[in-house]
Amino acid sequence: MKYTWATSTHPGLVRDSNEDAVFPEEDGNSAGDLLVAVADGMGGHAAGEIASAVAIETIAGSEAAAAERVREANRAVMERGEARADHHGMGTTLTVGLFMPDGTLDVGHAGDSRLYLSRRHELLQVTTDHSLVAEYLATGKITAEEAVDHPQRNVITRALGISWDLEVDDHRVNLRPGDRVLLCSDGLTSMISDDEIATILSEQPAPQAAGWALIEAANQAGGEDNITVAIVDVLE
Ligand code: MN
Numbered sequence: 001m002k003y004t005w006a007t008s009t010h011p012g013l014v015r016d017s018n019e020d021a022v023f024p025e026e027d028g029n030s031a032g033d034l035l036v037a038v039a040d041g042m043g044g045h046a047a048g049e050i051a052s053a054v055a056i057e058t059i060a061g062s063e064a065a066a067a068e069r070v071r072e073a074n075r076a077v078m079e080r081g082e083a084r085a086d087h088h089g090m091g092t093t094l095t096v097g098l099f100m101p102d103g104t105l106d107v108g109h110a111g112d113s114r115l116y117l118s119r120r121h122e123l124l125q126v127t128t129d130h131s132l133v134a135e136y137l138a139t140g141k142i143t144a145e146e147a148v149d150h151p152q153r154n155v156i157t158r159a160l161g162i163s164w165d166l167e168v169d170d171h172r173v174n175l176r177p178g179d180r181v182l183l184c185s186d187g188l189t190s191m192i193s194d195d196e197i198a199t200i201l202s203e204q205p206a207p208q209a210a211g212w213a214l215i216e217a218a219n220q221a222g223g224e225d226n227i228t229v230a231i232v233d234v235l236e
Helices: 047-060 066-083 132-138 144-148 194-203 207-220
Strands: 002-010 020-023 028-030 034-042 094-099 104-110 114-119 122-125 169-174 180-184 227-235
Touching: 002 020, 002 034, 002 207, 020 047, 020 227, 034 047, 034 180, 034 227, 047 066, 047 094, 066 094, 066 104, 066 169, 094 114, 094 180, 114 194, 122 194, 132 144, 180 194, 180 207, 194 207, 207 227
Parallel strands: none
Antiparallel strands: 002 028, 002 227, 020 034, 034 094, 094 104, 104 169, 114 122, 114 180, 180 227
């Protein structure tokens, strides 16, 4: 299987800094063994930037399966958090996709960043958000309309850097030629709907242009958070 990809990150219109991180930073083409990841850091005194950078650095230097890389990254963030008082309590989300030569996509995930599969103009969210609002929605405590403006919509229930023992979700997707995979931080999905994402992905054939268009749309909707997108197209 051949893959072509593009990644972009933008601070948005409100935040002074960008605590998101993405891998790889360069766009390119590959026949597989492609690693793509998005991390959304949190914590004061620039600790969020460090947490997401440590997570990305760790998974990029690992040979393990996707979920195990997320666990390794968690231990690395925990170590950094304990080493310095001003980094204490730093954390990050992490969503990792390993694109294999045979078309298998191995996903490891913790937090509220997302991985979507776009297949024949249908958009499917592969990952589950580890957030309070997602839990409320799943149990029927609130409706989808109430979730949009919910006061606790930024509260995440799982992230790296909180406990040595992190529960990591594991997903496997059998990719087909023509599929498009999107990894993104919540700075995209808190600003625009899945329908808007699906429209942009189907209107923009080039992954780089699609990434820019998504960031532009999130900024036009307010750009309240850092926005990161990674798009991988599956070729013949
Ligand atoms: Mn965010």
